[in-house]
Amino acid sequence: MKQTLEALLKHAVDALQNEGVLAKDLSINIIIERSRDAQHGDFAANLAMILAKHAKMNPRVLAEKLIAALPDDNAVSKVDIAGPGFINFFMDASAQFDILKVIHEQGADFGHSQVGAGKKVQVEFVSANPTGPLHVGHGRGAAYGSVVADLLTAVGYNVQREYYVNDAGRQMDILATSIWLRYLEECGEPVRFPENGYRGEYVRDIARDVYRNVNNDYRRPFDLVLENIPADESQGGDKEAHIDALIARAKVLLGDGYADVFRAGLTTILDDIRDDLHEFGVDYQHWFSEQSLVNDGSVAKALAKLKASGHLYEKDGALWFASSTLGDEKDRVVKRENGQYTYFASDIAYHMHKLERGFDKIIDIWGADHHGYIPRVKAAIQALGADADKLHVLLVQFATLYRGAEKVQMSTRSGEFVTLRQLRDEVGKDAARFFYVMRRSEQHMDFDLQLATSKTSDNPVYYVQYAHARVCSVFRQLVEKGLPRDLLSGMEFINKLTEEHEAALLSTLARYPETVERAALSYEPHQLILYLRELANDFHTYYNSHQFLVDDANLRDARLNLISAVRQVLANGLKLLNLHAPESM
């Protein structure tokens, strides 16, 4: 309907340009928006106010000329000038009813579109180090990323979801070493566990698995393990040096066994993460291994490419990327003095790999604490000869957990954190997803566990789901009362829907496709949640003030068609968010 009005206005502008009222070379962006207030009609255009200056004319006068030049259209019943020069459009009531037919015909596809035109987009999200179970901080990224991906799919993009597995870094070595030390404890060795090791209970679980598989094969006397190892922090030393030495020692003492322990940790934890996310309604097309970039020479290749284009130099025995010439604050090391690549080096290779895979758009979803990392990655993409605007980094703030008014304390290091699994157990998948995505992703968020589990009207998840269940309930009542339903007759007598509440619902329903599109293109799932709450509210209000199963069969059929459309749109929206649309509650 917006497009129709835009076309009409365009026509009027052309006419005025031909008459010489408006300059021909004017670049005009016609914006039609929905009126917030029903008094202002259904749609409004601010065109006259924007053009007033160029035309050297009072906006209201110009609006009058525009309206005079407007072609007739059946869908428009009245056009007004209001306020400083708004052009308000009142749409014909019969045109408003068309949306019900559209919803009925398109069903589950209603709201989908092709604005993405099949362009290839990659959405990479969560990508937490596989050094332990996901915690609630990752949950928000998971919920947000998956909905962004689903929204983009709904508007016609060809979306690939990817998880980048950081299986190559030092953190993984710390994990493997932690597992081995817990294993030695299992064997009965008097282990002093390093302060920088991973202390979570899951490390012991993996260690026990290893023990079950190899018995004492990897057992070494702890005295030997500790020989000449620099002291840990509480012993007056440096905890980083201590753990690094332990890692090196583990590799020496275990030989091939080290890789075995390492793999046990990686696969166990990755399987757990995969399973966890799956149950949270998050699935990926690809799990991309960082180690594979090192193994297949991609990192070396990426650096060679940077070197060839003159973006690398050596200093202090290390290899540097001159990112400061491309907008970064300072240059960054890609290969350390000790010959090892930095994390950033594999990230350059990773993004080169993404570029080579031919995505039109690359979306990285990161925790907001990584925001300082954006300029260097963009610099890398540019240095690789690609367009840095292809990369869109979306930031997700952490959520602070509350139980009522009480803040839930968390600390990853000590192992005392709330896992995503615990959250799902406590509040359920639907409430968790809904709450995570309810707020703008860059906004700090307070997640109240008590509210999310409350089965009262306080809880917005139930509010929306209840609206869906209520429609279903009406149809059950219809059957119980033995009343017939005639869909076609309902469409035929659709103009019996003359109540204010019905008009409001029709207009809200019509807004769904543009809401989905806006939410998708601006990566803002909360727009969809907001919409669903509005639609649910419109419905509940309607429900409370009018009976649907009335004696007048024609009116009844018309109303059933309306609420059936409401149910369809609620279901479509809930599905996009990967939430259940319950038939009863």
Place this chain on the structure above:
RNA sequence: GCGCUUGUAGCUCAGCUGGAUAGAGCAUCGGCCUUCUAAGCCGAGGGUCGCAGGUUCGAGUCCUGCCAAGCGUGCCA
């Protein structure tokens, strides 16, 4: 110090990219179940949009400067 993000009702947050009288939920107060599910609805109170300038027909939204909070500023990931 510099950079990024945030600042809107008592609390948690929206505000459609510059539009008309700044909205919603919770909380508070007052109403509505003999009727399709009260997990619902209706009503009331509650605001210097952090502060000060600027841009223009028009600013919560844009620009500048302050103030406050969070994060970043590693040859960590």
